[in-house]
Amino acid sequence: xxxxxxxxxxxxxxxxxxxxxxxxxxxQAGRILPEYRAVREKAGSFIQLATNPELAAExxxxxxxxxxxxxxIIFSDILVIPEAMGLPYIxxxxxxxxxxxxxxxxxxxEKLRIADPEHDLKYVLDAIKIVKxxxxxxxxxxxxxxxxxxxxxxxIEGRGSKTFSKAKKALYTDPVLSHALLQKITDSTxxxxxxxxxAGANLVQIFDSWAGILSPEQYRIYSLPYxxxxxxxxxxxxxxxxxxxxxxxxxEMGKLxxxxxxxxxxxxxxxxxxxxxxxxxxxxxxxPCVLYGSFDEIRNQTKxxxxxxxxxxxxxxxxxxxxxxxxxxxxxxxxxxxKEFGSR
Amino acid sequence: xxxxxxxxxxxxxxxxxxxxxxxxxxxQAGRILPEYRAVREKAGSFIQLATNPELAAExxxxxxxxxxxxxxIIFSDILVIPEAMGLPYIxxxxxxxxxxxxxxxxxxxEKLRIADPEHDLKYVLDAIKIVKxxxxxxxxxxxxxxxxxxxxxxxIEGRGSKTFSKAKKALYTDPVLSHALLQKITDSTxxxxxxxxxAGANLVQIFDSWAGILSPEQYRIYSLPYxxxxxxxxxxxxxxxxxxxxxxxxxEMGKLxxxxxxxxxxxxxxxxxxxxxxxxxxxxxxxPCVLYGSFDEIRNQTKxxxxxxxxxxxxxxxxxxxxxxxxxxxxxxxxxxxKEFGSR
Numbered sequence: 001x002x003x004x005x006x007x008x009x010x011x012x013x014x015x016x017x018x019x020x021x022x023x024x025x026x027x028q029a030g031r032i033l034p035e036y037r038a039v040r041e042k043a044g045s046f047i048q049l050a051t052n053p054e055l056a057a058e059x060x061x062x063x064x065x066x067x068x069x070x071x072x073i074i075f076s077d078i079l080v081i082p083e084a085m086g087l088p089y090i091x092x093x094x095x096x097x098x099x100x101x102x103x104x105x106x107x108x109x110e111k112l113r114i115a116d117p118e119h120d121l122k123y124v125l126d127a128i129k130i131v132k133x134x135x136x137x138x139x140x141x142x143x144x145x146x147x148x149x150x151x152x153x154x155x156i157e158g159r160g161s162k163t164f165s166k167a168k169k170a171l172y173t174d175p176v177l178s179h180a181l182l183q184k185i186t187d188s189t190x191x192x193x194x195x196x197x198x199a200g201a202n203l204v205q206i207f208d209s210w211a212g213i214l215s216p217e218q219y220r221i222y223s224l225p226y227x228x229x230x231x232x233x234x235x236x237x238x239x240x241x242x243x244x245x246x247x248x249x250x251x252e253m254g255k256l257x258x259x260x261x262x263x264x265x266x267x268x269x270x271x272x273x274x275x276x277x278x279x280x281x282x283x284x285x286x287x288p289c290v291l292y293g294s295f296d297e298i299r300n301q302t303k304x305x306x307x308x309x310x311x312x313x314x315x316x317x318x319x320x321x322x323x324x325x326x327x328x329x330x331x332x333x334x335x336x337x338x339k340e341f342g343s344r
Numbered sequence: 345x346x347x348x349x350x351x352x353x354x355x356x357x358x359x360x361x362x363x364x365x366x367x368x369x370x371x372q373a374g375r376i377l378p379e380y381r382a383v384r385e386k387a388g389s390f391i392q393l394a395t396n397p398e399l400a401a402e403x404x405x406x407x408x409x410x411x412x413x414x415x416x417i418i419f420s421d422i423l424v425i426p427e428a429m430g431l432p433y434i435x436x437x438x439x440x441x442x443x444x445x446x447x448x449x450x451x452x453x454e455k456l457r458i459a460d461p462e463h464d465l466k467y468v469l470d471a472i473k474i475v476k477x478x479x480x481x482x483x484x485x486x487x488x489x490x491x492x493x494x495x496x497x498x499x500i501e502g503r504g505s506k507t508f509s510k511a512k513k514a515l516y517t518d519p520v521l522s523h524a525l526l527q528k529i530t531d532s533t534x535x536x537x538x539x540x541x542x543a544g545a546n547l548v549q550i551f552d553s554w555a556g557i558l559s560p561e562q563y564r565i566y567s568l569p570y571x572x573x574x575x576x577x578x579x580x581x582x583x584x585x586x587x588x589x590x591x592x593x594x595x596e597m598g599k600l601x602x603x604x605x606x607x608x609x610x611x612x613x614x615x616x617x618x619x620x621x622x623x624x625x626x627x628x629x630x631x632p633c634v635l636y637g638s639f640d641e642i643r644n645q646t647k648x649x650x651x652x653x654x655x656x657x658x659x660x661x662x663x664x665x666x667x668x669x670x671x672x673x674x675x676x677x678x679x680x681x682x683k684e685f686g687s688r
Contacts, residue, residue, distance in 0.1 A: 172637035
């Protein structure tokens with residue numbers, strides 16, 4: 001078995017004692033570092049970068065070297081799964097992802113294939129292998145995928161949206177189509193995460209980015225059962241579930257067959273711990289906007305966060321991805337503050 | 345004192361017994377009715393319509409005649425306050441509001457004036473007077489304003505945003521400027537709501553549309569104190585506070601000096617009732633997407649909602665504004681279902 005020099009993340013995830021709180025940041029690869037922008041420039045576009053294993057590996061490792069985080073997360077996008085199922089997307093500058101074709105009928109769902117990761121997503125798996133080799137055990141590597149409901153949102157809506165009302169309309173008007181689509185995404189996602197693990201991912205995270213647009217009842221019908229299937233299927237490595245905005249589902253989250261639950265910054269820590277229970281590691285949840293503040297403010301807010309979470313069964317992170325215009329020096333201040341205040 | 349033929353909304357707001365649950369919908373004026381679109385066409389633009397008292401009054405009354413709702417809400421926009429303070433906005437088709445000038449420094453805040461409603465917002469007050477005359481007591485008229493924090497978001501960010509990270513950055517980097525701006529907005533808003541009431545508004549609602557982007561701690565610092573000031577100042581008519589996404593502040597909401605708390609569809613009804621307490625009327629909270637469903641589904645979900653809220657201290661509504669592409673027949677189905685299931 002692989003020997004990691006720094007396995008804080010994995011021990012914290014499994015609920016083992018750690019001498020220090022591990023820390024990493026959602027969206028740490030890409031977005032903020034000038035070194036990332038240089039590679040992105042070289043690649044041409046976001047998608048050209050994400051599909052180039054050498055370059056994707058390079059930007060994956062940058063935050064480990066430059067920021068001192070305790071884990072790498074593979075540089076990729078949750079939308080590679082729809083693409084691998086037969087629904088490609090383009091990434092439009094200043095707009096975000098756009099799907100030229102969307103799911104409108106059961107015939108469209110039937111035309112989708114179950115993703116074959118070794119074939120359709122080989123570029124991600126190759127990037128993971130390169131990262132693992134170049135990291136040579138310094139820190140663990142995190143793999144990830146979007147939650148089925150969040151992917152359904154894009155596949156029906158065709159693009160980002162504040163309300164995803166078109167996608168939600170499908171839930172109310174065509175539950176049969178919705179469940180068929182969710183099941184196909186789930187089957188694809190399980191294969192994909194298992195392939196990431198086989199390629200070397202040490203932990204996988206499921207991002208339910210649009211969980212917060214559902215009512216508690218709909219979340220129970222259209223999202224949780226599919227996340228449950230994924231958690232039950234992944235037994236090889238620890239699993240983290242991060243459902244942004246799903247404050248109403250924290251109690252159910254505590255019953256998932258996973259190791260870590262991510263919190264956003266709206267969620268009170270003590271209340272979340274109570275609802276989720278003591279058998280899960282918690283991850284989060286600094287407001288990304290705190291990193292716009294002074295070093296004093298960043299250190300102060302980080303200390304408040306650590307005091308609220310405690311030092312065991314805890315992985316420090318932001319409550320959402322780091323914002324693109326964050327100063328890397330402020331990010332480093334946050335990482336260093338966790339290391340200082342988070343030691344036993 | 346004015347005699348209303350249908351005062352269900354006001355009695356429910358004040359916690360008095362009602363023979364039936366009152367119902368209206370956020371954004372009922374504008375957005376969905378073909379009759380509205382015809383007037384909008386005639387006016388030219390959204391702003392030309394909003395600033396034309398005769399036409400604004402006409403679209404305000406349409407839902408009362410056409411949909412049978414138990415209240416009218418004045419057709420206007422929360423952004424008229426920034427405009428009256430000296431920060432005009434334009435409404436760009438398919439983009440939303442844009443402020444050519446934004447608040448960037450304390451000097452910018454100092455340049456803002458406290459709104460003088462009788463002068464700067466005379467067109468709204470005139471519209472209210474026309475509505476009152478034309479309604480001639482059929483149903484109450486609701487006035488409204490944005491919560492100071494939500495208005496700050498637009499005044500600093502300059503446009504809509506998923507994260508309002510620029511506005512939130514100001515909270516962390518310049519609390520003095522933020523509080524000065526919030527106080528000026530609050531002072532303007534109190535004068536504005538009082539002027540609406542003097543012109544004839546029977547209840548006023550405060551919309552904190554972006555409450556959900558704050559952490560519980562920041563909400564306590566930057567939003568609640570200003571909503572509290574407004575609630576304390578408005579003693580003439582019942583006040584409704586609707587803070588979308590502020591699930592974490594429900595307990596504090598229960599202590600506000602107001603009559604009604606609005607809930608969005610993420611908020612569980614029984615839990616909200618427990619957190620807010622029995623001294624407030626609740627308003628909400630059907631997912632607007634339910635109205636995309638079949639009549640059976642709409643009736644079924646409306647019944648579930650009413651069973652959860654009960655028939656007293658309750659005003660039926662959606663959990664957010666009705667979506668523009670909702671079929672008016674489906675809206676009518678919802679209104680009728682409340683009237684059917686909501687009678688004693």
